Amino acid sequence: MTQAIPTTGPAPASSDQPILSARSLKKTFKMGDSQVTVLKSVDLALKPGEFVAIEGRSGSGKSTLLHLLGALDTPDEGQIFYTGKDIAQYTAAERSHLRNTQFGFVFQFYHLLPELNVIENTLLGTMIEYSWFAFKAKKHDLRARAKELLTQLGLEHRLKHRPNQLSGGERQRVAIARALMNKPKVLFADEPTGNLDTETGRQIMAVLESLHRDSGQTILMVTHDRTIARAADRTLILRDGRLVAPGEH
Amino acid sequence: MSNRDSLLLYKLFLILKYLRKRRIAWVSLIAVTLCTAMVLIVISVMGGWLRMFRESFHAVAGDVIVRNHSLRGFPYYQEMINRIEKLPDVEAAAPIIKAYGLVNIINGASDGVQVIGLPIDKIAQINEFPKSLYRQYQQLIDEADDKTNGLTSDQRAKLRARAAEQAKHPSFDLPLKCEDYKEVLPKSTNDVCKYPGLIAGAGVLRIHKDQQGNIIGRGPQLYRYWIKLTVLPLEKGEKLSSTLPPAETFWVVDDSRTKVWQYDNNTVYVPFKNLQKDLDMMGTPSDPTDPARTSEIHVKIKPGANLITVRDEVQKTIDQVMADHDETVTMFPPEAETWEQVNSLWLGAIEKEKLLVTFLFGIISIVAIFLIFCIFYMIVMEKTKDIGILKAVGATSSGVAGIFLGYGLTIGIVGGLLGLGAGYGIVHNINYLHEQMGRLLHVQIWDPEVYAFDTIPNTMNTHEVIVIVSIAVIASVIGALVPAIRAARLNPVESLRWE
Numbered sequence: 001m002t003q004a005i006p007t008t009g010p011a012p013a014s015s016d017q018p019i020l021s022a023r024s025l026k027k028t029f030k031m032g033d034s035q036v037t038v039l040k041s042v043d044l045a046l047k048p049g050e051f052v053a054i055e056g057r058s059g060s061g062k063s064t065l066l067h068l069l070g071a072l073d074t075p076d077e078g079q080i081f082y083t084g085k086d087i088a089q090y091t092a093a094e095r096s097h098l099r100n101t102q103f104g105f106v107f108q109f110y111h112l113l114p115e116l117n118v119i120e121n122t123l124l125g126t127m128i129e130y131s132w133f134a135f136k137a138k139k140h141d142l143r144a145r146a147k148e149l150l151t152q153l154g155l156e157h158r159l160k161h162r163p164n165q166l167s168g169g170e171r172q173r174v175a176i177a178r179a180l181m182n183k184p185k186v187l188f189a190d191e192p193t194g195n196l197d198t199e200t201g202r203q204i205m206a207v208l209e210s211l212h213r214d215s216g217q218t219i220l221m222v223t224h225d226r227t228i229a230r231a232a233d234r235t236l237i238l239r240d241g242r243l244v245a246p247g248e249h
Numbered sequence: 250m251s252n253r254d255s256l257l258l259y260k261l262f263l264i265l266k267y268l269r270k271r272r273i274a275w276v277s278l279i280a281v282t283l284c285t286a287m288v289l290i291v292i293s294v295m296g297g298w299l300r301m302f303r304e305s306f307h308a309v310a311g312d313v314i315v316r317n318h319s320l321r322g323f324p325y326y327q328e329m330i331n332r333i334e335k336l337p338d339v340e341a342a343a344p345i346i347k348a349y350g351l352v353n354i355i356n357g358a359s360d361g362v363q364v365i366g367l368p369i370d371k372i373a374q375i376n377e378f379p380k381s382l383y384r385q386y387q388q389l390i391d392e393a394d395d396k397t398n399g400l401t402s403d404q405r406a407k408l409r410a411r412a413a414e415q416a417k418h419p420s421f422d423l424p425l426k427c428e429d430y431k432e433v434l435p436k437s438t439n440d441v442c443k444y445p446g447l448i449a450g451a452g453v454l455r456i457h458k459d460q461q462g463n464i465i466g467r468g469p470q471l472y473r474y475w476i477k478l479t480v481l482p483l484e485k486g487e488k489l490s491s492t493l494p495p496a497e498t499f500w501v502v503d504d505s506r507t508k509v510w511q512y513d514n515n516t517v518y519v520p521f522k523n524l525q526k527d528l529d530m531m532g533t534p535s536d537p538t539d540p541a542r543t544s545e546i547h548v549k550i551k552p553g554a555n556l557i558t559v560r561d562e563v564q565k566t567i568d569q570v571m572a573d574h575d576e577t578v579t580m581f582p583p584e585a586e587t588w589e590q591v592n593s594l595w596l597g598a599i600e601k602e603k604l605l606v607t608f609l610f611g612i613i614s615i616v617a618i619f620l621i622f623c624i625f626y627m628i629v630m631e632k633t634k635d636i637g638i639l640k641a642v643g644a645t646s647s648g649v650a651g652i653f654l655g656y657g658l659t660i661g662i663v664g665g666l667l668g669l670g671a672g673y674g675i676v677h678n679i680n681y682l683h684e685q686m687g688r689l690l691h692v693q694i695w696d697p698e699v700y701a702f703d704t705i706p707n708t709m710n711t712h713e714v715i716v717i718v719s720i721a722v723i724a725s726v727i728g729a730l731v732p733a734i735r736a737a738r739l740n741p742v743e744s745l746r747w748e
Binding site for chain 2: 067070072073092093096097099100101105107111112113114115116120124125127128129130131132135178
């Protein structure tokens with residue numbers, strides 16, 4: 001599981017221009033009659049090939065920030081730029097396409113479709129991208145890629161299993177395979193080990209580290225666990241709705 | 250982004266997956282199937298019944314009927330017929346008298362009936378009345394259709410050909426020898442062999458079918474029955490004649506089953522000339538102010554001719570004849586109507602009944618739409634997290650809505666086709682099923698005597714099938730519409746947090 005996963009498609013690590021950046025992000029939620037501002041003013045720049053961890057306590061707004069950066073949600077104020085373009089200018093369909101082709105998501109609770117088996121879950125993003133005919137034409141290549149990814153992740157013997165027949169670690173590896181299937185430029189990981197035991201969590205982190213180290217995959221991970229965050233090149237702390245460097249107040 | 254608006258694989262894939270894995274959707278499928286089958290069966294049976302009624306009503310009438318709504322009738326009919334028959338789209342025309350009278354069958358109780366005077370030699374050119382006669386037609390057909398009598402197919406074909414030939418030449422001729430009639434009425438001082446023939450509606454002679462469709466009451470003595478008929482002539486001014494004619498005696502020569510209740514249970518048919526004489530409608534040949542009269546003229550049009558056009562031409566012709574005789578101002582002018590107009594009261598009632606039953610079953614079918622709505626809403630609620638996942642990995646809102654609409658469409662198509670199959674199977678075997686139901690459960694829904702037809706209509710109308718199955722499909726999509734819109738509007742982040 002710690003072997004290299006060579007088939008991802010990150011941007012070159014040499015570029016100094018951020019692939020993803022955020023400026024003065026603000027997000028407020030309504031909680032009953034009161035309003036809670038989770039993100040007050042978040043600035044961030046993620047360079048290609050970088051592995052950044054955002055650390056914060058439970059409820060600090062880590063997942064909210066990841067959802068905003070991953071175009072799953074929209075900020076109340078501020079801007080998010082992907083390869084220099086403000087994603088607020090994208091239409092809803094373009095944002096969906098962005099999530100489908102440029103971003104990959106790994107969630108704490110895996111979020112696999114229970115009706116689909118391992119290989120079908122892995123191919124889900126690809127099926128969304130391609131039409132019936134285009135998929136049929138590339139079916140062999142796509143299935144081969146899915147199998148290769150799953151083999152790299154140690155799931156070659158689980159291809160026809162459904163999520164409820166897998167362990168937590170196996171489910172998370174399927175989620176990683178699904179996220180990598182469309183060769184994302186940025187991989188978002190939301191507490192990827194949060195629902196796993198220590199040993200399994202360590203294995204999952206080894207996969208992410210391997211992806212970053214061997215393939216130059218750009219990764220943005222949010223976690224509450226400092227030991228997990230250490231795997232990243234750079235760690236930022238989300239505190240009082242702002243991102244700060246460790247030791248900074 | 251080139252393929253995003255095209256036929257996306259994941260929609261079809263997930264629709265098929267959900268259809269196979271989510272068994273609750275099968276409940277909607279069964280509901281659509283049952284509703285489609287139910288409406289198809291009702292419409293087919295009611296529609297078939299209406300069609301058979303129309304055929305039966307048409308079979309005892311001309312295509313165009315001239316009448317004046319007076320029991321005294323109207324004059325100059327022969328001149329009208331001569332001119333009508335010269336119209337290019339007319340095949341034949343014949344006078345018919347309709348009146349009321351009292352019948353007394355072999356000195357039993359008297360009964361009121363409708364009396365129809367027919368020019369029997371011409372009636373075969375006008376309508377299908379000869380095929381309603383038992384002795385002169387149906388008996389041969391029954392024999393040809395009887396599978397137990399051991400006849401060869403050639404012999405059966407000959408019987409049918411003979412029946413068809415006889416139907417061209419119906420008659421009031423007496424079926425028995427003169428001696429036989431004398432034997433029936435030995436004390437009569439009249440020449441009983443000269444009594445004219447009478448055809449009675451089967452119900453008048455108490456001939457009827459039991460619940461199994463077997464004929465009851467047509468005994469071997471039927472053609473030895475005599476009937477005394479008293480009719481009520483009207484004078485000028487529509488008053489009952491002061492001198493009632495004596496009852497005329499007839500021999501029963503045949504019985505008729507037209508499948509029209511009003512005719513079969515309440516009508517006797519006699520030669521036109523006899524009824525005209527009895528009703529004092531012969532006129533006085535020497536008196537131009539007292540011409541012979543009839544109450545109706547029935548016109549047969551040529552195949553392919555436009556019924557309405559011919560009706561209008563006939564109307565012009567009779568108006569012309571009346572004008573030629575300075576009869577333009579009369580209280581009851583003869584009017585030309587189509588056979589559908591004449592029977593509109595009865596046909597309209599059945600058409601409305603069909604519409605009402607279809608409407609009621611349509612309302613019941615709305616339950617199916619509601620059921621689909623509820624089930625789909627449940628599925629969307631249950632699948633909220635999956636919708637979030639799909640959106641997270643790139644599915645658009647329209648794509649998500651497409652899954653649920655496609656799901657509804659698939660259920661509509663599959664349910665509609667299964668309903669069509671079930672409906673077809675039931676409608677085509679409805680008489681067998683009815684027979685088995687009667688045998689096993691002693692339940693007899695279709696009474697041949699009540700409905701006038703021996704069998705339940707068992708054909709489907711292609712146009713109605715297409716409309717009903719299409720409605721089933723559309724209704725299923727409508728049922729899935731609101732849940733699909735809800736699914737499309739779900740926020741992916743909230744969906745992912747859904748528990």
